Amino acid sequence: MAPFTKLCVALSILSLLACCTNAQLVNNFYATTCPSLETTVRNTMTSAIKNESRIGASILRLFFHDCFVNGCDGSILLDDTATFTGEKNAAPNRNSARGFEVIDAIKTSVEASCNATVSCADILALAARDGVFLLGGPSWIVPLGRRDARTASQTAANNQIPSPFSDLSTLTSMFSAKGLTANDLTVLSGAHTIGQGECRLFRTRIYNETNIDPNFATLRKTTCPLSGGDTNLAPLDTLTPTTFDNNYYKDLVAKKGLFHSDQVLFNNGSQDSLVTSYSTNSATFLNDFAAAMIKLSRISPLTGTNGEIRKNCRLVN
Ligand code: HEM
Numbered sequence: 001m002a003p004f005t006k007l008c009v010a011l012s013i014l015s016l017l018a019c020c021t022n023a024q025l026v027n028n029f030y031a032t033t034c035p036s037l038e039t040t041v042r043n044t045m046t047s048a049i050k051n052e053s054r055i056g057a058s059i060l061r062l063f064f065h066d067c068f069v070n071g072c073d074g075s076i077l078l079d080d081t082a083t084f085t086g087e088k089n090a091a092p093n094r095n096s097a098r099g100f101e102v103i104d105a106i107k108t109s110v111e112a113s114c115n116a117t118v119s120c121a122d123i124l125a126l127a128a129r130d131g132v133f134l135l136g137g138p139s140w141i142v143p144l145g146r147r148d149a150r151t152a153s154q155t156a157a158n159n160q161i162p163s164p165f166s167d168l169s170t171l172t173s174m175f176s177a178k179g180l181t182a183n184d185l186t187v188l189s190g191a192h193t194i195g196q197g198e199c200r201l202f203r204t205r206i207y208n209e210t211n212i213d214p215n216f217a218t219l220r221k222t223t224c225p226l227s228g229g230d231t232n233l234a235p236l237d238t239l240t241p242t243t244f245d246n247n248y249y250k251d252l253v254a255k256k257g258l259f260h261s262d263q264v265l266f267n268n269g270s271q272d273s274l275v276t277s278y279s280t281n282s283a284t285f286l287n288d289f290a291a292a293m294i295k296l297s298r299i300s301p302l303t304g305t306n307g308e309i310r311k312n313c314r315l316v317n
Pocket residue numbers: 054056057058059060061064095096097098162163164165166171185188189191192194195196197198199201236259261
């Protein structure tokens with residue numbers, strides 16, 4: 001073989017190796033190995049949301065909490081065992097993260113048609129997208145090919161998922177640590193257009209803060225007393241809590257953000273103008289949200305030969 005041909009062969013082998021240990025996510029990853037995947041996810045999500053509309057919100061939040069802790073690797077789905085401590089009981093998730101049974105149901109259906117092929121991390125990414133879409137939000141193409149973690153980190157979940165008591169600078173730096181900008185923070189926080197939050201997490205806001213509409217504070221106090229009622233729920237979006245729209249931003253402009261971390265996005269700071277623009281331009285918000293979800297979904301995936309395809313999303317194989 002001529003030296004040049006030899007070089008070309010060597011380079012192709014090298015690039016092949018690089019491809020398969022450090023592969024990229026791709027849109028058509030399961031096109032031949034599991035063509036029914038997206039329909040299966042969509043059907044299960046449709047019946048889950050028919051049963052309880054909040055579940056779409058809960059699964060969207062699960063995906064965010066998965067991606068913020070060592071990447072979108074399905075780590076949040078692992079159960080604690082006698083010898084394994086996972087992320088489910090980290091402070092931001094304990095008695096709060098929900099929707100695991102729906103992911104189990106999707107996984108069972110997917111396994112029935114495509115045995116040991118599709119990762120739990122990819123199922124969660126698709127289910128989150130479908131929840132948004134089925135509640136009236138945008139759709140997007142989910143890049144696929146994630147593999148599942150064999151480990152989880154409760155410490156990382158405690159330290160890397162933002163708190164509802166955080167200020168804008170903390171939120172911005174926590175998002176920046178994941179490769180996301182302050183604008184990504186603002187548009188992804190628009191996920192709070194759906195779902196519910198507990199009294200214990202917004203009590204100080206409604207009793208102590210000044211950047212709040214007084215009628216809104218009074219209304220929330222009726223079901224969130226100064227003491228007790230910690231787990232009583234309130235909608236994150238006062239106007240349309242089960243529809244994915246831009247009303248969250250209208251709330252912020254009206255000083256009706258439920259959490260401190262919501263209202264800091266509109267509190268005479270750097271994000272005010274973007275919040276105002278989303279509050280009046282629904283199409284821009286929905287479009288930017290879809291793009292930011294794709295960005296979120298690309299955080300540090302395990303690909304190629306890293307990780308595994310879990311058989312049961314709750315357990316390492
Ligand atoms: C920016 C920082 C964020 C903070 C501090 C935050 C905090 C919270 C808190 C405290 C709750 C209520 C939990 C409970 O009461 O049990 C919540 C709910 C929720 N969060 Fe966030 N979140 C943030 C960003 C996001 C992002 C980026 C997404 C998704 C893209 C998201 C999606 C949701 C959804 C959909 C719910 C409602 C869940 C349900 O009803 O079960 N959040 N968030």
